Amino acid sequence: MVESKTPVKLLKKEDNDMQVIQMVLHTKNYELSLNKNKCTGCGLCVEVCPKEAIQVTRTPKKANEKAQKPTVSFDENKCHYCGICQAICPFGALTLKINDKNASPVTDKDSFPQLLREIVIAQTKLDAKCLKIKDACPLDLIEVKKAGGKVVVEVDKDSCPGCRVCEAKFPDGAIHVNKVICGSLRIFNEKCPKGCHDCVDVCPIPEVLIVSKDGKVQVNETHCVYCGACKVACPEQDALELERLTIRHTEVKSGTWIKALEKVASTAAVTKELRKKTGKKLKESVINRMPPEVLEYEY
Ligand code: SF4
Ligand code: SF4
Ligand code: SF4
Numbered sequence: 001m002v003e004s005k006t007p008v009k010l011l012k013k014e015d016n017d018m019q020v021i022q023m024v025l026h027t028k029n030y031e032l033s034l035n036k037n038k039c040t041g042c043g044l045c046v047e048v049c050p051k052e053a054i055q056v057t058r059t060p061k062k063a064n065e066k067a068q069k070p071t072v073s074f075d076e077n078k079c080h081y082c083g084i085c086q087a088i089c090p091f092g093a094l095t096l097k098i099n100d101k102n103a104s105p106v107t108d109k110d111s112f113p114q115l116l117r118e119i120v121i122a123q124t125k126l127d128a129k130c131l132k133i134k135d136a137c138p139l140d141l142i143e144v145k146k147a148g149g150k151v152v153v154e155v156d157k158d159s160c161p162g163c164r165v166c167e168a169k170f171p172d173g174a175i176h177v178n179k180v181i182c183g184s185l186r187i188f189n190e191k192c193p194k195g196c197h198d199c200v201d202v203c204p205i206p207e208v209l210i211v212s213k214d215g216k217v218q219v220n221e222t223h224c225v226y227c228g229a230c231k232v233a234c235p236e237q238d239a240l241e242l243e244r245l246t247i248r249h250t251e252v253k254s255g256t257w258i259k260a261l262e263k264v265a266s267t268a269a270v271t272k273e274l275r276k277k278t279g280k281k282l283k284e285s286v287i288n289r290m291p292p293e294v295l296e297y298e299y
Contacts, residue, residue, distance in 0.1 A: 012076040021076040030081040031097045034072060038093035038139075038159055040204045041070030042227035045085035045094065048260040053078035054085060056232055058198075067198035070232040081105070087112050088260065090180050090227055091139070091204075092159030111256045113249035117157050118178040125174040126151040136169040138205050161225035163205045168223075183226035183244040183266070189216040191239040199230035199240060245269050 009024040017037055023030040043056040053075045059068040083104045086094040096103050106112035130151045134144045141156040153175070155166075162179040187199070187209075200209040200217055208224045209217055226244050234240045244265040249257075261270050 010076045012074070019072070019074060021074045021079055023076070023079070023081060029097075029099050031100075032074065032079060032081060032086075033095050033097075034074065035093045035095070036072075038091045039069075039072055039089075040091055040093075040227055040229040041072060041202065041232055042090070042229040043070065043072075043232045044088050044090065044228060044264060045072070047263045048084050048088050050082065050084065050256075050259075051078045051080050053080075058233055058235070061198070067201040067233055069202045069204075069229060083107065084112055084256075084260070087114060088264075090115065090161035090225060092156070106256070107250075110252060111254035112260070113252040113257055115180050116178075116248035116250060117160050117162065117180055118176075118248070119155050119157055119160060119162075120176040121153050121155070122174050122176075123150070123152060125171060126153060127171075130170065130174070133166070133170055136166045138163065138165055142166060161227060163208075163223045163225050165205065165223050178248065179225060180248050181226040181244050182246045183224075183242065185219050185221060185224055185226065185230075185243075186241045187217050187219055188239050188241070191236055192217065193236055196235060198233045198235060202229050202233040204229060246272075 007026070009022070011020075011022040011024065013020050017035070019034040019036065021032050041056055041059075046054045046056045055073045055075070056070045057073070059071050061067050081096060081098070083096045083106045086096045086104060087107050096105075098105075104114075107114050128146075128151060130153065131144050131146065133153075134142050136142060137155075139159065139161075141160055143154040143156075145152045145154070160177070161181070162177050164177045164179065167175050167177045195215070197211050197217060200211055203209045204227070205223050205225060208220055208222075209230065210220065212218050226242060228242055231237075231240050231242045246269055247261070247265060258270065258273060261273055
């Protein structure tokens with residue numbers, strides 16, 4: 001018997017806007033692409049990748065220039081095209097395709113959740129003034145159109161981390177947004193290198209980090225999405241403390257999510273998730289042991 005060896009081609013290409021890696025097999029073509037314009041360099045994908053196939057590095061800063069967002073790089077030799085990175089990215093910067101079709105192997109198999117993005121738009125509360133509000137989104141995710149005399153607002157939901165800036169700028173109650181990640185962020189200015197405002201330069205949401213008159217960085221968490229780009233860009237790791245306390249996500253049964261959560265969120269968040277899981281398991285096992293006549297009642 002002749003052992004057949006499938007030739008595997010591993011490819012990588014990059015330009016100013018995109019970075020693409022590919023694994024080409026005999027019958028399957030896997031492709032993972034990074035939209036550099038959407039990526040903030042937050043590093044969440046790096047932390048959850050089970051194959052350590054992603055790196056994020058601080059971008060070198062030129063003298064007297066602002067800090068640039070951190071740079072993300074994929075290793076085409078390590079990636080297994082599981083799609084975990086795509087599922088965790090709060091900014092929707094990653095797209096996985098299998099044979100040219102959008103794919104998400106881990107969420108399809110229920111071994112990783114999807115982020116829950118909640119944006120509710122009350123179209124009836126919108127009027128002509130809203131046409132100007134397109135610029136309200138710092139990530140440029142809002143499309144405002146006039147159709148049949150009505151104003152219609154559309155948001156690119158898959159890329160929205162829920163900063164809630166639009167909610168604050170739209171007329172009362174016209175748009176409601178929930179943050180995907182909640183947490184806490186503290187800056188210890190006494191530990192910051194003199195004159196450094198790198199975190200302020202890279203933060204994708206305006207006015208979350210502000211340099212006050214005395215040169216200190218102030219945090220306004222109202223619109224912070226706890227992505228962590230500031231933490232990656234900070235040259236003094238002890239100067240910035242970021243804790244992710246909750247990540248809104250769809251229900252999931254697998255332990256892969258707990259492992260990921262241990263890397264990116266606080267101990268309290270992991271404990272809460274474990275309790276939820278144990279509670280559900282306990283309930284399931286009690287229900288499984290119940291006689292059928294008892295099960296006729298709803299629980
Ligand atoms: S998770 Fe963060 S670093 Fe990774 S692709 Fe998305 S925005 Fe970029
Ligand atoms: S697809 Fe999976 S293995 Fe590849 S970079 Fe993303 S998380 Fe890592
Ligand atoms: S301040 Fe908040 S929104 Fe800005 S980079 Fe840091 S974690 Fe992200």
